[in-house]
Amino acid sequence: MIGVDVGGANLKVIDNGGAATVHYCPLWRGAPIVDLLSSYAGQEAAVVMSGELADCFSSKGEGIVFIVEQIRAVLPGARFYGTDGRFHDGPDPSLAAANWLASADWLRETHPDAVLLDVGSTTADIVPLGDFGALLGLTDLLRLQRGYLRYTGLLRTTIPAIVREVEIEGVSTPVSSEFFAQTADVHLVLGHIGPDEYLCDAPDRGPRTREGGLRRLARTVCADLGEIGEKEVIGIARQVWEAQRDEVANAVRAAVEGSGAREVVAAGIGARLFAPVVGGRELPDLADALPAHAVRALACRNGET
Structure with missing residues (x-):
């Protein structure tokens, strides 16, 4: 069986x-x-999704149907995990954004006193694992409202989603709301990731290099790299990183305090960077695919074959 x-x-x-x-x-x-x-x-497969929210679909329901049909065209026996904690044969509203719950379902027995922090390319999931029943049925809207979902990630988050202004030579400077740069540029410039870890398109479709990242970040304040210089652009990157770091740390702290958790476990492509920030530890060998690992393990455990 594979996990998807x-x-x-x-x-x-x-x-x-x-x-x-x-x-x-x-x-x-x-x-x-x-x-x-x-x-x-033709292989057996267990599937979770969050792509139904993509704006190429008129609704999440349309997205669910599309994804299920695409999966079943090549994996006809696939089973789909929902936010009701159950597996389904076909489209169901509960399939929307159930990937985080699969992770919680799998980890709750081995880490019952933990908060899970899963930082991906686009979002950060903050999930208290101590009361699984309280997580059932939570939509992304409800998770946003409860602080369990932050739309900030290692690669694809826009700069104005994190900061509205930065300091340049001591002057408070608003940032442009244009999609000139993203967090992949921040983390590349600061050395948190390498060019081979820039696993998405650059906003300008340009080179995913440190030089390219510096140029894109300069543009967020409507400047050229040569206009403000590398030192100031690195300063912009640091300010964005510090704001992102604090946003995630504050959300994790609130979840720990609210749930009485005793530890934080981290997964996702951002685990290495964020685990020390929140006083947590990385889950071994899970990289950026915890929900796929989890849904496969759950299907095997539950006999979903």
């Missing part, structure tokens, strides 16, 4: 041996789910 997590930007697969593969798969550009899964054709 269909996000809006990435398709993650755990194969029969437990190895993870991450495909950049932007649904809003008509990414070929069937082609990407063709090498697994």
Whole structure:
């Protein structure tokens, strides 16, 4: 059996041996789910999703139907995990954004006193694991309202979503609301990731290099790199990182205090960077595919074959 997590930007697969593969798969550009899964054709599969929210769909319901049909075209026996904590054969409203719950369902027995922090390319899930029943049925709207979902990630978050102004040579400077740069540029410039870890398109479709990142970040204050210089652009990157770091840390702190958790466990491509910030520890060998690992394990445990 394989595990599949269909996000809006990435398709993650755990194969029969437990190895993870991450495909950049932007649904809003008509990414070929069937082609990407063709090498697994006919295998048993357990699936979670969050890509139904992509704005190429008129509603989450339409997105769910599309994803289920694409998956079943190549994996006809696939089973889909929902926010009701159950597996389904076909489209169901509960399938919307159930990937985080699969992770919680899998980890709750081994980490009952923990808060899970899963930082991906786009979002950060903050999930108290001590009361699984209280998590059932939570939509992304409810998770946003409860502080369990922060729309900030390692790669794809826009700069004005994190800061509205930065200091340049001691002068408070508003940032442009244009999509000139993203957090991948921040973390690349600061050395938190390498060019090979810049696993999405750059906003300008330009080179995913440190030089490219510096140029894009300068543009967030309507400047050229040569106009303000590398030192000031690095300063912009640091200010954005500090604001993002504090946002995530504050959300985790609130979840720990509210749930009485005794530890924080971290997963996702941002785990290495954020675990020390929140006083947590990384879950081993889970990389950026925890929900795919989890849904596969749950299906095997529950006999969903």
